[in-house]
Amino acid sequence: MGKNDFLTPKAIANRIKAKGLQKLRWYCQMCQKQCRDENGFKCHCMSESHQRQMQIFGQNPDRVVSGYSEEFENNFLDLMKRSHRFSRVAATVVYNEFIHDRHHVHMNSTQWATLTEFIKYLGRIGKCKVEETPKGWFITYIDRDSETMFKEKQKNKRMKAEMSEEEKKEREIQKQIEKAEQLMPSDMDDDKEKTENAAVKELNLENGMKIGFSLGSNAAKNHNKEKGENSKAKLVFEEADDEEKKQRNESAKDGKKRAWEELMREEEKAKERSNRKDYWLCEGIIVKVMSKALADKGYYKQKGVVKKVIDKYVGEIEMLESKHVLRVDQEELETVIPQIGGLLRIVNGAYRGSNARLLGVDTEKFCAKVQIEKGIYDGRVLKAVEYEDICKAA
Numbered sequence: 001m002g003k004n005d006f007l008t009p010k011a012i013a014n015r016i017k018a019k020g021l022q023k024l025r026w027y028c029q030m031c032q033k034q035c036r037d038e039n040g041f042k043c044h045c046m047s048e049s050h051q052r053q054m055q056i057f058g059q060n061p062d063r064v065v066s067g068y069s070e071e072f073e074n075n076f077l078d079l080m081k082r083s084h085r086f087s088r089v090a091a092t093v094v095y096n097e098f099i100h101d102r103h104h105v106h107m108n109s110t111q112w113a114t115l116t117e118f119i120k121y122l123g124r125i126g127k128c129k130v131e132e133t134p135k136g137w138f139i140t141y142i143d144r145d146s147e148t149m150f151k152e153k154q155k156n157k158r159m160k161a162e163m164s165e166e167e168k169k170e171r172e173i174q175k176q177i178e179k180a181e182q183l184m185p186s187d188m189d190d191d192k193e194k195t196e197n198a199a200v201k202e203l204n205l206e207n208g209m210k211i212g213f214s215l216g217s218n219a220a221k222n223h224n225k226e227k228g229e230n231s232k233a234k235l236v237f238e239e240a241d242d243e244e245k246k247q248r249n250e251s252a253k254d255g256k257k258r259a260w261e262e263l264m265r266e267e268e269k270a271k272e273r274s275n276r277k278d279y280w281l282c283e284g285i286i287v288k289v290m291s292k293a294l295a296d297k298g299y300y301k302q303k304g305v306v307k308k309v310i311d312k313y314v315g316e317i318e319m320l321e322s323k324h325v326l327r328v329d330q331e332e333l334e335t336v337i338p339q340i341g342g343l344l345r346i347v348n349g350a351y352r353g354s355n356a357r358l359l360g361v362d363t364e365k366f367c368a369k370v371q372i373e374k375g376i377y378d379g380r381v382l383k384a385v386e387y388e389d390i391c392k393a394a
Contacts, residue, residue: 305317
């Protein structure tokens with residue numbers, strides 16, 4: 001058997017080293033050399049080539065470590081993006097896939113001593129969504145590519161365009177309502193003019209005498225001069241006509257009021273359809289954490305401020321007491337109702353996004369009476385808004 005044949009110890013040792021899966025503590029990143037055991041690593045550290053590399057490292061150690069750390073992080077995230085872009089996966093699974101490459105940057109040359117420390121770092125800087133479970137650490141890649149960001153921007157533009165169209169429609173409806181309110185007194189004046197300019201009517205009484213009367217001021221004066229004796233009869237008929245006029249005016253007012261109310265109801269329905277969403281989280285509101293999984297850490301039924309909304313359904317919550325920042329899904333959060341007179345935000349429904357003030361609470365129907373502040377609906381009072389649609393403003 002030759003010196004370098006397939007089954008010789010030297011050939012077997014070379015194949016083992018080629019796998020790149022030896023112990024991490026016996027790998028020298030500066031020399032890119034994997035040793036099989038502690039004695040081999042000790043001999044390598046005493047070699048002249050290693051000593052030269054360590055002199056280079058000693059000149060600027062922070063720069064070398066930061067360079068290896070950056071390379072390790074970029075390669076790890078590239079693997080996440082390629083293999084687990086849209087999935088929630090265990091951190092150990094990704095790390096085992098990562099170290100299969102024999103030329104990877106080893107963790108003992110980076111600023112992180114353990115995989116847990118590195119995973120916490122990724123969650124802290126927002127490049128991955130990190131969760132600690134009884135089965136270990138799980139991570140989810142957060143896609144921030146230029147293509148994805150471009151799609152998000154396009155989606156936001158479409159949403160803003162839709163919002164602007166809705167605002168235009170609301171303004172047009174508001175103008176129509178104002179015009180209807182302005183036309184109401186003018187229509188009443190037209191009715192009065194018609195009655196004042198009516199022709200002189202003549203009626204035959206039972207005794208055969210003709211009596212002329214008019215509701216207009218000039219016609220009434222001339223008629224009184226000619227026939228002053230029959231003024232009493234004329235007044236009787238004028239009173240009857242006045243009552244008819246009042247009834248007509250009241251019916252006209254009621255009809256316009258009903259039309260105005262119908263228009264308002266249609267506007268409310270249209271806004272409710274367009275603004276009612278299955279997500280309600282927004283920045284700057286105070287919410288209550290209702291996750292029983294966080295009860296052991298003291299966060300259950302504690303209040304916090306929403307600092308950031310991620311993917312519409314997840315919020316970064318800064319707790320009011322401990323100032324800790326958590327990422328919680330909206331299903332595990334609850335809206336907070338302020339005291340009467342306090343400021344709040346309408347988070348869902350027809351007037352979504354409007355700031356308002358709490359006027360009263362109906363505990364039997366689980367709804368509240370609020371008054372909108374600022375904007376085109378400033379001063380409008382909403383009599384029955386559900387608890388889930390309003391939340392205390394920070």
